[in-house]
Amino acid sequence: MRGTKSKEKFSQELEMSRSNYSRIESGKSDPTIKTLEQIAKLTNSTLVVDLIPNEPTEPESEQVTLDLEMEEEKSNDFV
Numbered sequence: 001m002r003g004t005k006s007k008e009k010f011s012q013e014l015e016m017s018r019s020n021y022s023r024i025e026s027g028k029s030d031p032t033i034k035t036l037e038q039i040a041k042l043t044n045s046t047l048v049v050d051l052i053p054n055e056p057t058e059p060e061s062e063q064v065t066l067d068l069e070m071e072e073e074k075s076n077d078f079v
Contacts, residue, residue: 001039001043002025002042007022007025010042013042016035030064
C-alpha cells in the first residue's frame with residue numbers, strides 16, 4: 001500500500017509514530033476513518049465504506065415471501 005516508501009517515511013506523512021503505523025499495517029490495530037482517509041489521499045486511492053444491513057430490507061422480505069410461495073406452488077403441481 002505504501003509503495004516503495006519506508007514505514008518510517010509513510011508514518012511521518014501520516015503524522016503518526018512508526019510503531020502505530022506498523023500495528024495498523026500488521027492488522028494488530030484498527031485505523032480510524034480519519035487515518036484511512038489520510039492513507040487513501042497519500043496513496044492516490046478512493047476510500048469506500050459500505051454499510052450492509054444484517055437483516056433484509058422490506059422489499060427483500062417481500063421477495064423472499066414471493067419466492068417461497070412460488071416454491072410451494074411448484075411442489076403442489078407435482079402432487
